Amino acid sequence: MAGCTFNQALVRAALAAQDARLPARWTVGVVRDVYGRLRFAVDAWRPLADGEEAEGPRQYADPDEIYPVEAHNFLVAAAAGLQPYSGSSPLLYRDDFSNPALLFRHEDWHRTIVTVSAETTEDGAEAPSREISVHLLDRQITGQDWLRPPADAPVHPHRLVFFGLKGGVGRSTALTMVAWGLARQGKRVLLVDFDLESPGLSGLLLPSEQVAECGLVDWLVEDAVGQGDEVLRRMVSASPLAETTTGAIRVVAAMGREEQDYLAKLARAYTDVPSPNGPKRMGARMRQVLELLEIQEQPDVVLIDSRAGLHDLAAVSITSLADTALLFATDSAQTWMGYRQLFTHWQRRPDVVTHVRDRLAIVRALTPKSDREGGVRRFQHETYELFAETLYDDIPPGAEVESGVLEHVPVYFHPSESDEAAPHFPILVDWDERFQEFDPRLRAGQGGVTEAQIDATFGALLQWVTERVSGGGE
Amino acid sequence: MTTSEAIRLAVREATATLDQSQSAAGRPEFTYVPPSHARALDPEATLVEGIRGAGKSFWWAQLASASHRAFVQETFPEARLPKELKVAQGFGNGLSPTQAPDAEVLSALAEQYRPRSIWRAVIAVHAGFAGPFVALKTWTQRVSWIQANPEEFANQLEAADRRLESAGEHLLVLFDALDRLADDWQHINPLAKGLLQVALDVRSTKRIRCKVYLRPDILQDQSITSFPDYSKLLAGKASLEWRRADLYALLFQCLGNATSGGAEFQSLVADKFDMLGKRNAAGAWSLPSAMRTDESRQEVLFELIAGKAMGSGTKRGKPYTWLVNHLQDGLNQVSPRSFFAALGTAATETSHDFALPLDYRGIQRGVQRASEIRVQEITEDYPWVRLVMEPLRANLTVPCYTFEIEKIWKQEGTLEKLESRLRAADTVVKLPPQNRDQGPSGILIDLQNLGMVQRIDGQRIQMPDVYRIAYGLGRKGGVKPLK
Numbered sequence: 001m002a003g004c005t006f007n008q009a010l011v012r013a014a015l016a017a018q019d020a021r022l023p024a025r026w027t028v029g030v031v032r033d034v035y036g037r038l039r040f041a042v043d044a045w046r047p048l049a050d051g052e053e054a055e056g057p058r059q060y061a062d063p064d065e066i067y068p069v070e071a072h073n074f075l076v077a078a079a080a081g082l083q084p085y086s087g088s089s090p091l092l093y094r095d096d097f098s099n100p101a102l103l104f105r106h107e108d109w110h111r112t113i114v115t116v117s118a119e120t121t122e123d124g125a126e127a128p129s130r131e132i133s134v135h136l137l138d139r140q141i142t143g144q145d146w147l148r149p150p151a152d153a154p155v156h157p158h159r160l161v162f163f164g165l166k167g168g169v170g171r172s173t174a175l176t177m178v179a180w181g182l183a184r185q186g187k188r189v190l191l192v193d194f195d196l197e198s199p200g201l202s203g204l205l206l207p208s209e210q211v212a213e214c215g216l217v218d219w220l221v222e223d224a225v226g227q228g229d230e231v232l233r234r235m236v237s238a239s240p241l242a243e244t245t246t247g248a249i250r251v252v253a254a255m256g257r258e259e260q261d262y263l264a265k266l267a268r269a270y271t272d273v274p275s276p277n278g279p280k281r282m283g284a285r286m287r288q289v290l291e292l293l294e295i296q297e298q299p300d301v302v303l304i305d306s307r308a309g310l311h312d313l314a315a316v317s318i319t320s321l322a323d324t325a326l327l328f329a330t331d332s333a334q335t336w337m338g339y340r341q342l343f344t345h346w347q348r349r350p351d352v353v354t355h356v357r358d359r360l361a362i363v364r365a366l367t368p369k370s371d372r373e374g375g376v377r378r379f380q381h382e383t384y385e386l387f388a389e390t391l392y393d394d395i396p397p398g399a400e401v402e403s404g405v406l407e408h409v410p411v412y413f414h415p416s417e418s419d420e421a422a423p424h425f426p427i428l429v430d431w432d433e434r435f436q437e438f439d440p441r442l443r444a445g446q447g448g449v450t451e452a453q454i455d456a457t458f459g460a461l462l463q464w465v466t467e468r469v470s471g472g473g474e
Numbered sequence: 475m476t477t478s479e480a481i482r483l484a485v486r487e488a489t490a491t492l493d494q495s496q497s498a499a500g501r502p503e504f505t506y507v508p509p510s511h512a513r514a515l516d517p518e519a520t521l522v523e524g525i526r527g528a529g530k531s532f533w534w535a536q537l538a539s540a541s542h543r544a545f546v547q548e549t550f551p552e553a554r555l556p557k558e559l560k561v562a563q564g565f566g567n568g569l570s571p572t573q574a575p576d577a578e579v580l581s582a583l584a585e586q587y588r589p590r591s592i593w594r595a596v597i598a599v600h601a602g603f604a605g606p607f608v609a610l611k612t613w614t615q616r617v618s619w620i621q622a623n624p625e626e627f628a629n630q631l632e633a634a635d636r637r638l639e640s641a642g643e644h645l646l647v648l649f650d651a652l653d654r655l656a657d658d659w660q661h662i663n664p665l666a667k668g669l670l671q672v673a674l675d676v677r678s679t680k681r682i683r684c685k686v687y688l689r690p691d692i693l694q695d696q697s698i699t700s701f702p703d704y705s706k707l708l709a710g711k712a713s714l715e716w717r718r719a720d721l722y723a724l725l726f727q728c729l730g731n732a733t734s735g736g737a738e739f740q741s742l743v744a745d746k747f748d749m750l751g752k753r754n755a756a757g758a759w760s761l762p763s764a765m766r767t768d769e770s771r772q773e774v775l776f777e778l779i780a781g782k783a784m785g786s787g788t789k790r791g792k793p794y795t796w797l798v799n800h801l802q803d804g805l806n807q808v809s810p811r812s813f814f815a816a817l818g819t820a821a822t823e824t825s826h827d828f829a830l831p832l833d834y835r836g837i838q839r840g841v842q843r844a845s846e847i848r849v850q851e852i853t854e855d856y857p858w859v860r861l862v863m864e865p866l867r868a869n870l871t872v873p874c875y876t877f878e879i880e881k882i883w884k885q886e887g888t889l890e891k892l893e894s895r896l897r898a899a900d901t902v903v904k905l906p907p908q909n910r911d912q913g914p915s916g917i918l919i920d921l922q923n924l925g926m927v928q929r930i931d932g933q934r935i936q937m938p939d940v941y942r943i944a945y946g947l948g949r950k951g952g953v954k955p956l957k
Binding site for chain 2: 343350353354358359381393396397398414415416417422467470
């Protein structure tokens with residue numbers, strides 16, 4: 001057998017786990033460890049070797065609960081085929097755990113879809129590529145959060161996450177302008193800088209002396225030792241940008257005003273924190289601090305600056321915090337490749353896809369002014385193709401036949417390319433050099449920009465956000 | 475009755491009326507002239523182009539009706555209809571033999587006479603030629619006389635023009651449904667060409683004009699348009715296109731004049747925008763002009779009818795844009811008939827105690843219904859479409875490669891069937907696809923010209939929802955339903 005790669009190993013394991021020769025009454029799960037090594041997990045007792053005496057709890061086991069030895073041997077052989085990706089003890093049974101439920105009932109078990117590529121079978125027939133699903137428990141160091149559907153969130157103000165695959169596309173500026181626009185409509189806006197690795201959002205909104213004493217990183221560190229509440233009250237400040245508006249902009253910065261040791265805190269910020277209910281992960285903690293801030297600040301809208309790139313922190317923001325995630329994109333190979341990776345990751349989990357896809361909205365950043373119409377049309381076509389291939393439903397032929405009942409209108413989610421309300425339909429933010437090194441606190445004529453210039457560049461985005469926020473969640 | 479119920483009734487009434495008024499003119503106050511159509515009504519616009527359902531026959535009938543003309547003159551002065559305008563119909567559905575020769579008569583005439591002579595005779599009748607012409611009672615006699623007396627024709631035409639001028643009148647002769655001139659392109663084309671030539675000729679008079687309503691594909695046919703000075707005719711061409719604002723303005727105009735619910739709709743406009751539409755002496759209401767073109771105002775008004783969202787939140791879109799988006803064909807056209815069909819269905823499907831006049835789920839259903847009606851319309855106009863599309867029904871997923879379609883056609887022998895029925899002079903294919911000599915790819919070009927398919931990246935074929943749904947085609951997507 002040829003060598004086996006990370007991807008191939010899972011396909012082989014998936015094929016073995018659902019092999020027809022195995023008894024149907026047990027689901028064979030696959031556990032993948034941090035190195036990508038796979039083990040089969042069966043919620044049954046291990047078959048005894050010849051002459052072996054039953055010991056411990058299994059002395060009392062129902063003989064029907066013992067996995068058949070032929071099936072056991074089949075899986076052992078399959079595991080050998082995984083080569084370097086086979087775990088040291090390739091099969092996990094109840095016998096292997098003092099509390100088997102910890103493994104077999106773990107909350108992270110999920111169905112994931114793998115593609116079996118086209119192949120020539122032993123009898124020479126051509127088998128086309130197909131998709132099968134496997135029951136997987138994926139033990140990762142990070143990355144879990146991309147695939148974690150949110151716990152049911154309590155009622156909260158609309159949360160918009162601003163995400164980009166890389167910096168420098170005007171994401172923070174756009175966020176600032178949207179905040180200001182909403183404040184001008186009389187809204188109370190809470191702005192949270194979750195971009196811990198490159199903090200700086202507050203610089204656009206606050207003179208340095210007005211930044212709050214504590215930052216988000218302080219809460220993450222202090223809460224771990226039970227002092228979160230102390231910090232909470234000292235981490236919000238009001239932006240002077242909203243002074244002339246009827247609303248308010250409340251800013252939570254990543255870093256406090258007189259921060260001396262940010263890197264040391266940051267290095268600890270992502271740790272799981274012990275709690276009576278087991279370790280609390282970063283995702284849950286971010287949700288928690290956000291909910292606390294919402295209770296304290298009572299905002300109408302929450303704008304979250306997400307960390308850029310394919311990182312867990314961004315994943316949490318998009319999949320478990322956002323009511324709307326604005327995905328900033330430019331027309332570059334890096335954009336398409338990055339978003340395709342991200343969407344494909346979600347695509348394997350139908351429950352995640354259906355939850356996340358209609359919260360997404362593509363923002364075409366830095367839209368060039370030359371050949372604007374043609375460029376936008378090409379971009380829209382690219383985004384449509386990307387969404388269609390990864391996140392939109394596949395509608396089988398003949399599936400949308402009229403049912404005759406109003407409640408049974410087809411439920412497929414697959415908007416057309418020109419559908420303005422679709423997630424792929426780009427919201428345009430124009431390229432304007434004035435905003436490249438822009439300080440919103442400067443007045444027009446003193447290096448600042450006029451309201452008309454802001455409207456020309458960010459008007460479409462602001463209008464879109466206004467409509468989305470007023471339309472409520474779903 | 476609640477306001478919502480009243481307005482729901484108005485939607486039903488308005489949408490049902492348009493459905494019937496394609497050939498027979500409906501109530502005058504249900505007439506709406508989109509700004510871009512004003513030019514199409516102007517007697518100086520001789521060629522008026524429009525897809526199926528764009529309103530060719532509608533305007534052909536409306537212009538011929540004195541009461542509708544009066545309403546248009548009063549309410550839409552931008553259409554520039556002259557005050558003393560006599561309108562006659564020179565070809566179209568449902569005319570009497572006194573007005574125009576029918577297809578049978580045309581076929582007989584075309585065997586003996588030049589097409590131009592035939593159409594000159596039609597003009598002569600409607601222009602009220604004097605002299606020996608008056609005594610001629612059949613079309614054959616008239617055409618024969620015209621062809622034999624070209625000089626007399628010219629003199630009489632000039633005399634008629636002078637009479638109109640001294641009476642302060644204009645004469646407009648309307649022609650519609652050119653695809654019914656004969657049974658096949660071979661016989662239609664010379665007749666159509668002759669008609670266009672005569673339409674150009676009479677432009678030399680001061681007071682007599684023709685107006686010819688035709689489909690875009692007819693104007694693309696060289697055998698019809700290759701004659702000297704055709705470009706002069708083409709330069710004044712008007713197009714019947716319905717932009718989004720036009721469709722909603724038409725709807726609102728009709729709602730305000732509905733027998734039941736009209737008053738409620740008018741007060742909705744008055745309350746929300748502090749605008750009262752004008753009323754004429756007969757009590758007909760006209761939509762305030764600001765509501766005709768201002769999409770943001772229209773959207774606010776439509777929200778009162780159908781709500782803010784196609785769902786419980788705005789993520790699935792707003793009814794105002796959603797509806798039109800889903801009815802657009804590959805050329806971004808929406809026919810008012812499919813628009814009204816969708817709204818009519820939505821009104822019928824909405825339960826009587828629903829808070830708003832229209833339920834978004836009713837609108838979704840309406841789009842399905844409109845999709846079927848659109849397919850019906852297109853296959854009536856282009857019967858060959860049925861033949862090439864039926865093999866694909868519920869049998870294809872788009873976007874697809876052209877070879878996937880060609881494969882199905884090959885398996886089904888579709889093109890051979892088309893050719894054999896064509897040879898058998900079967901009426902199902904009386905007007906075959908124009909590019910069929912290029913084989914399957916030619917048929918795809920014809921479907922593309924009709925707006926039924928779109929080509930993406932040069933190789934793949936996409937189909938807009940308005941056709942895709944009715945034909946039960948699938949759509950490729952990344953999230954497969956798990957079995």
